[in-house]
Amino acid sequence: MHIEQPVSQDEIIPGLTREQCHAARLARDARFDGRFFTGVLSTGIYCRPICPARAPYESNVQYFRFAAAAEQHGLRPCLRCRPELAPTQGGDMPALVAQVLTRIERGELADSTLGALATEAGIAERTLRRQFEQHLGASPKQVEQTRRLLLAKRLLTETQLPITDIAFAAGFASIRRFNDAWSHAYGLAPSTLRKQECKQEGSLHPQEGSANATTQASLTLQLTYRPPFDVQAMLAFYRLRAIPGLERVDEHGYERRHRVGEQEGWIRIEPAPGNQLRLTLRDLPPGVLPDILYRVRRMWDLDADMARIGARLGQDPLLARIQERWPGVRLPGGWDEYEVMLRAIVGQQVSVKGAITIMGRLVARTLAQFGVSALPTPAQLCELDLDGIGMPGSRIRTLQGLAGVLASGALSLATASDEQFLALPGIGPWTIAYWRLRTGQDPDAFPASDLVLQKALGGGVKLPVREVETLSTAWQPWRAYAASWLWHAMSEQPELLTQAGTSQQTEETTS
Known part of the structure; x- marks a missing residue:
């Protein structure tokens, strides 16, 4: 379904008019799931746009951006479409x-x-x-x-x-x-x-x-997303980057250890029928669910509005070709801000395989020194023996310097500014941009000095950083997704970008 941009009504929800909401709910278009909720004033309930129930008259409808707004209006969630399963909606707010x-x-x-x-x-x-x-x-x-x-x-x-x-x-x-x-x-x-x-x-x-109820060791929930979503591309990304001793990825899903206090368990994520993933928790207390749900939704980018992002990035001919070739490629994230920062520092100027080998050694040494099969906490990292781990001394000092300011409370990853990061030895613009990109903190983060991106945009020839930055401005505010698409294309079919870059350069020369 293509919903035309109407001119007769102002937006009632950021990016959507009443006419668009009306058309989306009549079509039960899954791309709009979670972007708004339909409040049916005559029945006192609110629904997702994909609700299978008979569509109410428009005169009886009020649209809400968030479920909380519908409930504050006195409406109850529909028992058929279950608004609690809808992807969340963010952005467009301070x-x-x-x-x-x-x-x-x-x-x-x-x-x-x-x-x-x-x-x-x-x-x-x-x-x-x-x-x-x-x-x-x-x-x-x-x-x-x-x-x-x-x-x-x-x-x-x-x-x-x-x-x-x-x-x-x-x-x-x-x-x-x-x-x-x-x-x-x-x-x-x-x-x-x-x-x-x-x-x-x-x-x-x-x-x-x-x-049977009180001793249940596993818990399974369904996680909904808006199509399109290339789940296999996401699994391939995590398979290549699985940390030994902490994560494992098979042909059907992703698993990782998770520790809550003294209790250790596993989580598993795998594809499910429909626009859903299946999340299973084993040997973990139910009280961790809100945090786990947040981590998994962010890590797997389940709340992205790919129709909206694609409409913006698709205006660029190169990105449009990538989108047509691999629809549904998203922005893979990390488990938490701290782990992503460790990955970013360890991954400086080394291959993915080399970085993951070192991350696995960090887990193994934490197990040997502290008896826990996990990445070291900041306090543990300050004490961990890193001799012979496979990193130069300067990078070891960067890791332990970061750990020191985190352990002391002098720096918080949740609120740290770029200036605070740059003040730490060994952390530069690439590390910061990559970290913000993989943590989901900034969908416009773009590591312009990344060698792969420089070659992707240069048709196989390394472009200067300034030129890469100039080219990327047209993709705002979704440059992180553009980077993800370019990385994916370079790993799957680099000749597509090489040919595109050569063709573009020829056109510029002859024009």
Whole structure:
């Protein structure tokens, strides 16, 4: 479906008019899933654009950008299309608001206060509340309450966890508060919803308190994305970069160790039917779910709006050819900011294979010295014996220098500026841009000094950094995706770029 740009209505949601929302929901277009929600005022529910139910009359509809705004309006989530499964929508809001929203989505407000989050973000709490109302259509409290309720709804529907465990996993301080919030929002008891879902699916959940329910060692959830998505390209990326002793990738999925306190388990991600991935947690407490869901969605770039990104980048003939050849290539991320920074430093001026070998040695030495099969924490890295690990002394000093400022609290990866990074020995513009790109912090990050990008844009000939930067300005604000596409093309079919570059140079010469 192609939705024409109407001229008769202003945007009601960033990038979308009412006419576009109307056309998208009538077509049940999955590319718009999560970009908006349809509030049906006559029934008091809100739906995803892909809802299979009969489409309501437009006169009975109000569109919302976020689920929290719909719930603040007094609407309940549809039981058929399940808004809690929709990809999230970000961008088009002040950076500080987006930063706090991300921390709320990770579940951090369950253990903190809005005032503390605002202070750490460098914004006044009153200003933050006002900007949430302006840009999200809901208060921070409503955003957090909606997050908890929708996660609880997912766990009620998709798992056999006892309701008490679900309440705490979603972030409620007590079962009483959970029951009160649930009843107020949805008008029925959590157990009633679970029974309704069981009847529809023809299955039975274990009774509350049964051994089967309380000793369950694995937990599986479905993660939705907007098409297109080249899942196999993502698996290939992680297969090449899997850290020995920490990660493993087979032909069907990705796995990694994850440690919470003294408890160690595994997570697995694999393709699932429809526009979904399947996430399985083994031997991990349900309380880690908000953080794990955030990490996985960011790492696998599940919330990207590829139709919107592609429309922008596709205006460039070279990127349009890449997009046509490999539709759905996204921006692979890392597990967390710290791991990505270690990868970026270790990967300076070495091959991917060489960098991964060294990362595996870091895990092995951490196991030998501290008894934990994981990358060293900043404090451990300060003490770790790195002699003979395969890196020059200057890079070892960079690693341990970074670890020192992180362990002391002098630097926070969550809030560090480029200037603070540049003040550290051994960290330059390439490292910073690559780190921001792989952490998902900046979709416009672009390491112009990257040798592969220089050759990709030069048709096989290394272009000067300044010329690469000039060429990339046309791709703003999605230059990180352009870099990902160019890297992918150079690894899969470099002659496509070489031929394109030669042809472009010939045209420039003859014009």
